[in-house]
Amino acid sequence: xxxxxxxxIADILKSIERYNPDHLNILEAYVxxxxxxxxxxxxxxxxxxxxxxxxxxxxxxxxxxxxxxxxLTNFPHTDFTLxxxxxxxxxxxxxxxxxxxxxxxxxxxxxFALFWMKVGMTDFVANITGFYDSIRKFICHVVxxxxxxxEKDYLVRLLGxxxxxxxxxxxxxxxxKDEGDLVFIASQDxxxxxxxxxxxxxxxxxxxxxxxxx
Amino acid sequence: MYAMNDYDxxxxxxxxxxxxxxxxxxxxxxYNSHHSKRAIPDEVEKFIKHFCAAIQNGNVxxxxxxxENLFPSLSEKYYEKNDWPSDKDIKFINDxxxxxxxxxxxxxxxxxxxxxxxxxxxxNSFLNYCDLFxxxxxxxxxxxxxxxxxxxxxxxxxxxxxxxxxxxxxxxLTDKSExxxxxxxxxxxxxxxxxxxxxxxxxLIDTSxxxxxxxxxxxxxxxxxxxxxxxxxxxxKMLGYFSLIGLLxxxxxxxxxxxxxxxxxxxxIHKKSQFTHIPACQISTxxxxxxxxxxxxxxxxxxxxxxxxxxxxxxxxxxxxxxSYQNDQINKQTDxxxxxxxxxxxxxxxxxxxxLQQVLREKNYHENMYKMQCRDMDVFRNFFIFGAPKFVSPxxxxxxxxxxxxxxxxIDHQTEVFLDEVRQxxxxxxxxxxxxxxxxxxxxxxxxxMKPGMSEDDERFVSNLLINLLCFKHKMKNIVWTKGPSGLAxxxxxxxxxxxxxDNEMIHIADTKVSHRYGDFFVRKILKFExxxxxxxxxxx
Numbered sequence: 001x002x003x004x005x006x007x008x009i010a011d012i013l014k015s016i017e018r019y020n021p022d023h024l025n026i027l028e029a030y031v032x033x034x035x036x037x038x039x040x041x042x043x044x045x046x047x048x049x050x051x052x053x054x055x056x057x058x059x060x061x062x063x064x065x066x067x068x069x070x071x072l073t074n075f076p077h078t079d080f081t082l083x084x085x086x087x088x089x090x091x092x093x094x095x096x097x098x099x100x101x102x103x104x105x106x107x108x109x110x111x112f113a114l115f116w117m118k119v120g121m122t123d124f125v126a127n128i129t130g131f132y133d134s135i136r137k138f139i140c141h142v143v144x145x146x147x148x149x150x151e152k153d154y155l156v157r158l159l160g161x162x163x164x165x166x167x168x169x170x171x172x173x174x175x176x177k178d179e180g181d182l183v184f185i186a187s188q189d190x191x192x193x194x195x196x197x198x199x200x201x202x203x204x205x206x207x208x209x210x211x212x213x214x
Numbered sequence: 215m216y217a218m219n220d221y222d223x224x225x226x227x228x229x230x231x232x233x234x235x236x237x238x239x240x241x242x243x244x245y246n247s248h249h250s251k252r253a254i255p256d257e258v259e260k261f262i263k264h265f266c267a268a269i270q271n272g273n274v275x276x277x278x279x280x281x282e283n284l285f286p287s288l289s290e291k292y293y294e295k296n297d298w299p300s301d302k303d304i305k306f307i308n309d310x311x312x313x314x315x316x317x318x319x320x321x322x323x324x325x326x327x328x329x330x331x332x333x334x335x336x337x338n339s340f341l342n343y344c345d346l347f348x349x350x351x352x353x354x355x356x357x358x359x360x361x362x363x364x365x366x367x368x369x370x371x372x373x374x375x376x377x378x379x380x381x382x383x384x385x386x387l388t389d390k391s392e393x394x395x396x397x398x399x400x401x402x403x404x405x406x407x408x409x410x411x412x413x414x415x416x417x418l419i420d421t422s423x424x425x426x427x428x429x430x431x432x433x434x435x436x437x438x439x440x441x442x443x444x445x446x447x448x449x450x451k452m453l454g455y456f457s458l459i460g461l462l463x464x465x466x467x468x469x470x471x472x473x474x475x476x477x478x479x480x481x482x483i484h485k486k487s488q489f490t491h492i493p494a495c496q497i498s499t500x501x502x503x504x505x506x507x508x509x510x511x512x513x514x515x516x517x518x519x520x521x522x523x524x525x526x527x528x529x530x531x532x533x534x535x536x537x538s539y540q541n542d543q544i545n546k547q548t549d550x551x552x553x554x555x556x557x558x559x560x561x562x563x564x565x566x567x568x569x570l571q572q573v574l575r576e577k578n579y580h581e582n583m584y585k586m587q588c589r590d591m592d593v594f595r596n597f598f599i600f601g602a603p604k605f606v607s608p609x610x611x612x613x614x615x616x617x618x619x620x621x622x623x624x625i626d627h628q629t630e631v632f633l634d635e636v637r638q639x640x641x642x643x644x645x646x647x648x649x650x651x652x653x654x655x656x657x658x659x660x661x662x663x664m665k666p667g668m669s670e671d672d673e674r675f676v677s678n679l680l681i682n683l684l685c686f687k688h689k690m691k692n693i694v695w696t697k698g699p700s701g702l703a704x705x706x707x708x709x710x711x712x713x714x715x716x717d718n719e720m721i722h723i724a725d726t727k728v729s730h731r732y733g734d735f736f737v738r739k740i741l742k743f744e745x746x747x748x749x750x751x752x753x754x755x
Contacts, residue, residue, distance in 0.1 A: 016416045019409055046472050053468065054408060054608050076688060076706075078511045084631050085469040085509065089623055108638045110684035145708075146687040148717035154680075188715035188722070192708075194653075195726040197565060201733045209737060212744065 009044055018047050021055045028063045035066045038130040042079050045070060049086040056088055064091055065124060068100045072107065073134035076141055080104045096124060112139055116160035132160070140174055147185045155183055254299050255292055261285075262304055266312045269359070278362035289323060297324055311359070314349060317342045322372050325379065333394050333402060336380050340405045343373055347414050351421060356447050363452050367495045368540075370456040373414070374463050380406040381606035385621035398610065408608040411464060415457040421445070422454025428480035431487075432699060455489050462502050467603050469628055471506035475701040478503065482699050483519070493530065494540055497523055501547050503701065505603065508554060509628075511635065513562030514694045514709035515701075520555045521566050524548065528569060552579065553601035557594065560586040561639065562690065562710050563646070565726065568734050587643040594636050598629055639689045641682045646712055655721045683716065 009030055012023050027048050034040055045067045052059045064087075071080040084101065091097050099122060106115045115135070125131045136159050143150060143158065156167055168178070177184040261284055268276040289298070298320045301313050321339035324331050331339075350357055361369075384398060384406075404410075419425065423445040427437035444450040458477055465474035481489075483503055490496055500523035507516035527548050556579045559566070574580060585593045605624035648663050649655065661675040690713070693704040711726040 016413060019412055043472070043476075046470065050468075050470060050473075056609060076691070077693070081631060081635065082472050082510065085471065085628060087627070089627070092627070105634065105638065108635075108685075108688075109681065110688050111681045112684075142684050142688050145691055146684055146716055148715050148722075150716075151718065182718060188717075192713045192715050192722070192724045194724045195711075197726060197728045199729065199731045199733055206737075209740060 009041075013043055013047055019051070019054060021051055021058055024048070024051055024055075024058055027051070028060060031063050031066050031070070034070055035128050040070055040074060042071070042074065042077075042082070046082060046086065049083060052091070053086055053088060056090065059088070059090060061091070061094055061096070064094070065096050065100065066127065068097065068104075069125060069128045069131065072100070072104055073128065073131060075107060075135070075138035080108075100124075107135070107138070110142060112158045112160070136160070136162075136170065140170060144174060144185060148188045149179070149182045149184050152178070152181055152183050254303060258288055258292060258299070259304075259306065261288055262299075262307060262316070265316075266307050266309055269312055269315065269361075270309065272358070272360040274360050274362055277360070278364065281362060281365050285319060293323065294327075297327075311349060311357075314342060314346045315361075318346060318369065318372075321376075322368075325372075325376060330383065333383075333397055336376070336383065337397075337402045337405045339376060340380075343376075343414075344410075347417075350450075350453070351414075351417050356444050356450060359449055361449060363448075364492055364494075366449070366452045367456045367459075367492045370415075370418075370453065370460045371463070371494075371498065374411070374460045377406050377408075377411045377464070378467055378604060378606050381408075381608070382604060382621050384610050385607055385623070386619045387611060387617045388619050403610075412461075415460050415464065418450075418453045418457040419461075422450040422457075424451060424454030424458065425480045427451065428455075429699075432480070432482070452489075456495065459495060459499050462499065463603075466502045466506060467605050468608055469605060469624065471509045472702070474502060474506045479700050479702075483701065493533065494544055497527065497544055497547055501551055502603070504551065505554060505601070507701075508558055509632065510693075511689070512692050512694065512704070513558045514564065514692060514707065515704070516558050517555065517562065517564055517566060518695075520551045520558070521570055524551055524555065524570055524573075525567055528573075550601045552577070553597045556583050557586070557597050557601065559583065560643065561636070564709060564711055565728055568731060569738075587647075589640050589643075591633065591636070591640075595629060595633060598632050599625065602628060639685060642686050642689065645682055645686060649712060649714055649721070649723050650725060652721075653723050653725075655723065657716070657719050657721060660721065680716075683714075683721070686714075 009027065012018055012020075012027070017023060027044060030041070030044055031048060034045075048063060048067060052064070068080065068083055071083045074080075084104075087097070103115065103119060103122075106118060119125060119135075139158050143155065152167075156162060159167070159170065162170070170176075171178055171183060174185075176186070261280070265277075265280050265285075268280060300320065301307075301317055304313075304316070307313060307316070317339075321335065321342060324335055325339070350359075387395065390398070421444050423440060423442045426440045427445055430440050431437045438446060441451065445454065458481065461477040462474050465471070465477065478499075483499060500519050504516045504519035504523075507513075507519060527544070552573065555566075555570070556574060559574075560583050574583070582593050582597065586597070602625065605628050607620065607624050611618075611620040644664065645660070648660055657676055657679060661679040664679060665675050687708075690710045691706050691708050694707040694709055695701060695704040712723070714721050714723045716722075
């Protein structure tokens with residue numbers, strides 16, 4: 001999608017026009033283009049769901065699926081929850097929506113091995129360019145905040161049994177170190193340490209009180 | 215003369231006799247048949263005349279006194295069981311603008327008195343709001359009206375409330391008469407339409423230029439310079455500001471938490487400003503913002519928002535002790551926020567102000583918090599339902615579908631979304647309770663704690679534990695607002711009191727140690743002592 005159209009969309013979203021169902025076509029095309037071109041615009045997607053909420057007769061299930069799948073690609077942000085809150089009972093009853101919600105649930109619970117198994121049984125993620133790598137990015141994020149060193153085999157499993165070449169490129173991307181059986185993620189001592197909260201009382205905050213006692 | 219529970223019967227009376235289908239005519243019929251027989255007490259007639267004069271003269275202090283004190287006390291004295299005189303009954307007034315304002319109060323009183331006003335009343339109230347907003351928004355020059363800010367706030371808040379109440383009413387099909395149902399699909403179909411509500415609020419915001427005014431004020435400039443012809447008037451400026459809060463509430467009850475926070479972008483909610491002098495508005499803002507944060511899993515932000523407003527309420531609570539409709543709402547919202555705060559603290563334990571801890575202790579929240587830590591989903595559910603706003607659907611239920619009650623669907627949906635989130639992290643409190651005891655702990659040992667009786671080398675348990683630990687880290691690392699006007703912006707932080715990392719097979723734990731605080735304790739005792747001293751001095755022996 002060229003910049004001109006995005007500009008139009010930004011204008012629509014800024015004003016009361018965002019509730020005008022006449023814009024659904026252009027917004028839905030925008031969702032499809034996000035899926036195809038691996039771009040992402042949460043606000044526009046929520047606006048589409050809101051238009052469905054206001055005009056249930058205009059509900060489009062395929063677009064709903066794309067929006068939800070795109071929200072999966074933006075973990076660890078809670079976009080998926082935001083989308084889910086706007087779904088109508090009819091959408092919640094849709095089988096594909098149910099499956100996507102199930103996948104999101106597994107991802108949120110960080111059961112990544114199960115996720116790869118379940119996602120392999122579906123065919124709809126093929127419509128989302130860069131879907132798997134977006135999920136791997138999220139997994140790397142969780143690994144990055146959790147581990148100092150991690151077993152290499154385990155890391156490979158978390159990332160969906162990727163081959164050595166792909167693993168090496170993820171390790172490089174995040175600046176981790178391959179140490180044979182282990183992968184060194186980062187030194188966490190500095191980020192994660194015991195905090196001591198001691199009471200500090202500023203003179204200013206007591207000045208008034210003390211003045212009152214005179 | 216009708217009392218609260220007479221409403222349903224009355225609807226039927228009109229169906230058989232004199233019901234025209236036109237809400238305006240029906241309402242007239244209703245007024246004529248009931249009200250004209252009732253004499254207006256002298257005191258009330260005098261009040262209405264003075265009220266009208268005060269508004270014509272733009273005497274804000276007098277208006278405020280009449281609005282805040284006299285109207286409620288007369289309501290209590292004469293109209294606890296009846297409606298105020300309708301506009302048809304106060305023929306001695308012929309100021310059109312005053313009549314619209316008067317009717318706003320008249321319908322508001324009906325909504326407050328009867329929890330379930332008739333369809334006609336709801337429709338007429340809507341039409342009166344249309345008159346009012348047309349008067350304000352379609353005028354070529356700013357209308358010459360000065361109303362106290364408290365009225366303007368309650369006007370906008372009530373407008374959204376009546377929409378919410380109508381949407382809830384509309385979704386309940388089983389308690390409606392045939393003619394009401396028909397009216398809902400025909401005459402009243404466009405009443406309280408969501409687009410209309412949005413349009414009013416957006417128009418009030420645009421006309422007042424409030425967004426750009428707030429931005430300019432924020433950057434140190436003079437808001438007057440960008441206010442425009444309308445926005446220069448306090449009347450429009452305040453309506454614009456309150457409409458932003460109205461949108462916050464509206465988006466929240468539709469489940470759109472992103473927009474809810476987004477519409478507040480020009481406002482820094484934790485900052486004092488010229489707009490923050492209406493306590494009910496402040497409290498309501500924090501309630502919806504905190505709730506939206508909680509739904510976005512931004513627990514740190516939710517806890518900060520709730521704490522700061524609850525402390526404010528604690529400091530000023532003597533203001534809300536008298537019984538009034540405003541205070542009832544404030545007290546209810548306070549209770550709701552303590553419930554939500556309790557949920558947030560279970561999911562995201564964090565240090566909060568000692569005086570709030572004390573309330574949680576004294577009011578027995580701790581027992582329920584303990585139950586939630588022990589995975590009691592029912593307590594989560596009850597706390598959520600009590601604490602959450604009343605969600606509604608923006609659309610009427612399907613026209614020719616089944617006759618059922620759809621009004622619970624929106625709250626059920628939001629509850630399920632929230633409980634899904636809780637279920638995903640239900641193991642975390644248990645893990646946290648073990649981790650708290652150690653500074654380092656091997657994975658296998660923790661796995662053995664979690665599943666007593668397993669053999670030390672059972673890999674399945676360890677791999678399950680690892681999943682939970684990953685989940686712990688993921689769920690506890692959230693966006694936290696740091697600075698700037700956008701409540702949506704922020705940085706990923708681990709704000710909870712316990713954190714850890716895994717080095718191959720060893721868990722390294724970092725806890726937060728809080729040393730005893732004495733400052734608060736002494737400050738409170740000093741204040742108490744002062745108060746005692748002051749009272750002693752007042753004694754005349």
